[in-house]
Amino acid sequence: MKLPALDDLIQEQRNVYLHPVDTSLFVAGPPGSGKTSVAVHRARYLADNGCSVALITRNRMLVALATQLGDPRVTASTMHRFVSNAYSSRTGRMAPQPEPYVYDWEQLLLEYGKLGAAPAVDHLVIDEAQNLPPGFFRWASRFAARFLDVFADEHQAIDDEHSMLQEIRREAGLQNPVPLTLNHRNTPEIADVAEHFHESRNLAPALVKKSRGGELPRLIEIGSLEELVPRVLTRFRNRRDSVGVIVRSRKEVDELLQLIRAKARPGERVDAYTKDTPRGAEIGIRIVEPGVTVLTGESVIGLEFDSVFLLDLARSLPCRTPTDRRRMYMLCARARDSLVLVNGPDKLDSSELAALPPGKYLAR
Numbered sequence: 001m002k003l004p005a006l007d008d009l010i011q012e013q014r015n016v017y018l019h020p021v022d023t024s025l026f027v028a029g030p031p032g033s034g035k036t037s038v039a040v041h042r043a044r045y046l047a048d049n050g051c052s053v054a055l056i057t058r059n060r061m062l063v064a065l066a067t068q069l070g071d072p073r074v075t076a077s078t079m080h081r082f083v084s085n086a087y088s089s090r091t092g093r094m095a096p097q098p099e100p101y102v103y104d105w106e107q108l109l110l111e112y113g114k115l116g117a118a119p120a121v122d123h124l125v126i127d128e129a130q131n132l133p134p135g136f137f138r139w140a141s142r143f144a145a146r147f148l149d150v151f152a153d154e155h156q157a158i159d160d161e162h163s164m165l166q167e168i169r170r171e172a173g174l175q176n177p178v179p180l181t182l183n184h185r186n187t188p189e190i191a192d193v194a195e196h197f198h199e200s201r202n203l204a205p206a207l208v209k210k211s212r213g214g215e216l217p218r219l220i221e222i223g224s225l226e227e228l229v230p231r232v233l234t235r236f237r238n239r240r241d242s243v244g245v246i247v248r249s250r251k252e253v254d255e256l257l258q259l260i261r262a263k264a265r266p267g268e269r270v271d272a273y274t275k276d277t278p279r280g281a282e283i284g285i286r287i288v289e290p291g292v293t294v295l296t297g298e299s300v301i302g303l304e305f306d307s308v309f310l311l312d313l314a315r316s317l318p319c320r321t322p323t324d325r326r327r328m329y330m331l332c333a334r335a336r337d338s339l340v341l342v343n344g345p346d347k348l349d350s351s352e353l354a355a356l357p358p359g360k361y362l363a364r
Contacts, residue, residue, distance in 0.1 A: 029180030031333030105135025187213035241306030318355035
């Protein structure tokens with residue numbers, strides 16, 4: 001992912017970037033509409049205007065990306081770390097969590113109400129907000145920051161604790177979201193596959209800005225992870241672009257990472273990330289640069305790659321629930337120019353295969 005220059009922002013993005021600094025902001029946009037890029041530019045603009053700013057999201061890899069693209073005046077953090085640090089600095093105690101990484105928002109609100117302290121930050125810029133719980137927005141709007149700048153797409157809400165647009169609006173006391181309407185990321189061919197899984201009633205698919213790429217997304221079959229390695233490295237070496245390989249489990253990440261590194265040439269970047277990656281290690285994964293990155297489906301939220309090999313299929317197919325459809329939509333939309341769906345090593349059954357787009361959209 002490359003941060004576009006300010007001069008490259010289209011008018012709807014510039015309107016968000018230049019939104020008055022003394023009010024909150026709510027932005028909704030489908031994949032590829034530039035939410036993360038505009039959020040980073042917006043955070044810089046707020047800092048330029050003398051505001052204290054924190055950029056918040058759910059995923060550590062997305063925090064690392066925002067840090068790599070961002071401004072040293074802007075602190076990027078996961079929601080969990082931000083809430084934990086804010087609470088401990090106020091009270092000297094650990095934030096109340098009935099279970100790991102799940103906060104007791106009612107207790108937090110009660111305790112902060114008793115403290116009566118003013119928010120410590122002028123603006124929270126919140127990216128991929130749909131994957132944060134409603135309680136966070138209620139707490140953040142009252143006690144964490146004077147203003148919230150929220151970027152969301154409810155059709156990418158795949159975490160157990162997630163928020164629909166109306167929930168975010170209600171809990172944070174925001175106006176109706178400003179829409180971003182154009183898809184700057186995907187080729188029309190990739191957008192067709194992603195939109196096969198789109199069913200949001202509140203946010204239509206973005207209009208695709210790129211011209212047709214001439215490369216139809218493909219479904220390939222492999223018998224082992226070893227069979228995938230030459231395909232991945234050939235794609236990288238032919239294009240010298242960023243390649244994302246999305247698998248289901250940490251075990252598959254570890255295995256595929258070792259297989260690719262064993263065949264990689266000196267100087268070829270091959271990295272991996274999961275939620276169990278040691279804290280801080282993600283900042284060294286330069287996904288903005290050419291190379292191969294192996295990730296799980298949970299870790300890829302908000303990221304993008306020139307080429308994507310998607311193995312994390314069976315968990316979502318045949319899309320029996322809205323969450324299944326949202327996950328497939330989000331995963332397919334990570335690819336800019338090339339998308340390869342991978343059937344294997346464990347083969348999809350007939351119902352799972354039937355849930356994929358028809359042949360005019362997906363070469364088989």
